[in-house]
Amino acid sequence: MRSARGFVAVGAALTALALVLAGCGSGDDKGADAGGGALKLWHYEGADSAMGVAWDKAIEVFKAEHPGVQVQFERKAFEQIQQNASMILASDQAPDVMEYNKGNATAGLLSSKGLLADLTEEAESRGWDKALSPSLQTTAKYDDKGVMGSGKWFGIPNYGEYVMVYYNKALFKQHGVAVPKTLAELTQAMDTFVAKKVTPLGMAGAEYPAGQLYYQLALSKADRKFVDDYQLYKSPVDFTKDPVKYGADTFKEWVSKGYISKQSASLKAEDMGTAFMAGKTPMIFSGSWWYGRFAAEIKKFEWGTFLFPETKLHLGSSGNLWVVPESSKNKKLAYDFIDITMRPEIQNILGEKGGVPVRADLSKVTDAKNKELIANFDTITKADGLAFYPDWPVPGYYDVLVAGGQSLINGSKTTDQVLTDFAKAYTDGVQEIENG
Amino acid sequence: MSARQLGRSAAGFWWYLLPGAVAFIAIVAVPFGANIYLSLTKWSGVGSPRFIGADNYTRLLQDDVFWGSFRNSLAMVVAMVIVPTVIGLLLASTLFDVIGRRFGNKTASFLRATFYLPQVLPVVVAGILWGWLLRPDGAFNALLNAIGLGGLSHDWLGDPRTALPMVMLVMIWVQIGYPVVIFMAALQRVDPDLYEAAEIDGAGWFRRFQAITLPQIRPETFVVALTCTIAALKVFGPIWALTRGGPNNATTVPSYFAYNAFFNKLQVGYGAAVATALTLLIVIVSLAFLRIQSRTESAEER
Secondary structure, three states: OOOOOOOOHHHHHHHHHHHHHHHHOOOOOOOOOOOOOOEEEEEOOOOOOOOOHHHOOOOOOHHHHHOEEEEEEEOOHHHHHHHHHHHHHHHOOOOOEEEEOHHHHHHHHHHHHOEEEOOOOHHOOOOOHOOHHHHHOOOOOOOOOOOOOOOOEEOOEEEEEEEEEEEEEHHHOOOOOOOOOHHHHHHHHHHOOOOOOOEEOOOOOHHHHHHHHHHHHHHHHOOHHHHHHHHHOOOOOOOOOHHHHHHHHHHHHHHHHOOOOOOOOOOOHHHHHHHHOOOOOOOEEEEEHHHHHHHHHHOOOOOOEEEOOOOOOOEEEEEEEEEOOOOOOOOOHHHHHHHHHHHHHHHHHHHHOOOOOOOHHHOOOOOOOHHHHHHHHHHHOOOOEEOOOOOOOOOHHHHHHHHHHHHHHHHOOHHHHHHHHHHHHHHHHHHHHOOO | OOOHHHHHHHHHHHHHHHHHHHHHHHHHHHHHHHHHHHOEEEEEEEEEEOOOOOHHHHHHHHHHHHHHHHHHHHHHHHHHHHHHHHHHHHHHHHHHHHHHHHHHHHHHHHHHHHHHHHHHHHHHHHHHHHHHHHOOHHHHHHHHHHOOOOHHHHOOOOHHHHHHHHHHHHHHHHHOHHHHHHHHHHHHOOHHHHHHHHOOOOOOHHHHHHHHHHHHHHHHHHHHHHHHHHHHHOOHHHHHOOOOOOOOOOOHHHHHHHHHHHOOOOOHHHHHHHHHHHHHHHHHHHHHHHHHHHHHHHHOOO
């Protein structure tokens, strides 16, 4: 038991030292746009995922259009980029173009420290600004403090994601439940399942699903102003009132009514997804990131999706961003590559493979299910309905939401106590960001 | 050899310490120094750290989660040091003194290897394995249902009242093999005549355990207690694999708390303060152990 244990004190110190040392060698931009013979490109999408396939094709097109340029592609792990991006970007080892997580704590933070190239001019001259709807642009732009929604362009998203209800058609049919169109019908459907001793809604308290459902319930009573206040700090959020109070109260009520299992506090998102794939759960509320996997792996029953009823606002956002490190020596090549990923031929591959392209030509997508997925996303974006995710506002808020969700599930705290925890972490975090 | 000659030859040996000293400075001293410096700053991990003096430490002293994490560390000491050492002592003694004699050394060795098996498993694998067993629909609850105790089935890792005891249980399971192996090796060097003489004098197993086994293997007991205490104070892997510090910080330990501050909350300065506090605590505990050990040895020599 002695050898394999992570000793964080030393590890952290080493990391910190590396960060200090790396900070010393940052930002040599003399060679920028020199147009050297290589494009260094990193992303972390799986080879078989819709994005992985589409980006492979984009690399192919890039090579054909830039015959003298060598593409040095490396597939990284998400955590590798997530935890080391600042070190990498501050060193001379940075790639020319890289996939990176969107949000204040990631792309926003790096942009505020001058580590990402300002893409505003390119976005305007290449028409990316017109291709992306306003709610998709929110995650692409960051102000001087790294807060998303305004300021300069620091990333380009070219796919989207949103959260919906996945349902098992076979179980719905077996228990005589119709696809709900209203919130009342949804609760009625869940009552029917509970009466037949089936837990209707899959849940995973140890990871994001609980926080996402709480936020969606809050969104059903919210407007765009709330989203702007909560995510962009336009005005203070009162955690003792609706819509967040409604979100937490209703979540707790759903647990007490048996819609959500009281024994799901320790489960992870993977457990929730695999239970749905195994045909054990009638419904789960989760993101489009499951879509391709469900399509590939669920063979035993028919499944479908519907948007959470009676709400204009849905969890979702642009996908991850293409960013260009300020230290890139081949920025023009990087912009050319990003431009290729926005072309219809690449966007259509995304749509055909179960992804959610930002500029889809629905007539070119043959699969009916994929068409529905993209059409729903279009409906949300056209109505300016993307409300992002509950953990985005402040760094570390994810853990606070997970802890709160677990407490609501296992009944160890009241909703008021949970909301007090949410409020404290949120207020402290926003204050930190605003004070720089 | 004159004193001068002795000094000259001793000076020659210093060169042998050089590689170790360089490695210590590069791998331990400098990063630890950098960590202490960072603990006095406010830093998100990007850009320049801002010096804020002892603010992180003041904040640390008022942080309930930090104190809670140290309370959980004490639980880890119980689970990884006290219980395994006591059980390990009894098991090793039984295997050596009873099983080994009656059923042969091969049987004792086989059982020793069985107890040691969890130590061979990577800790994250063990964590995931136990995570499966303790899931709401896992084998543990299935077993309770099968024997008619379905009413006791529970979300063991999802309830703050049961999560920490379950993590402790897993750690006892993981940890037991280590003292068993060390103590059995220690018992090999005990003169068998002592046991025989005691037996002839009519001493039973417990009397022999008390009068011979315990005093004879005291040095190894110190080693086990020291290494396991350090391991318990810095435990991270099982917490990460089993509960990620949840539910609601019920299983958060200092190393996970530091990791969270570093990588999730981007509070590098604060995380460094936690890491520094943890390191100092481990150094103090280690020095205390070593002091007690040397005192005991001196007393025995007298």
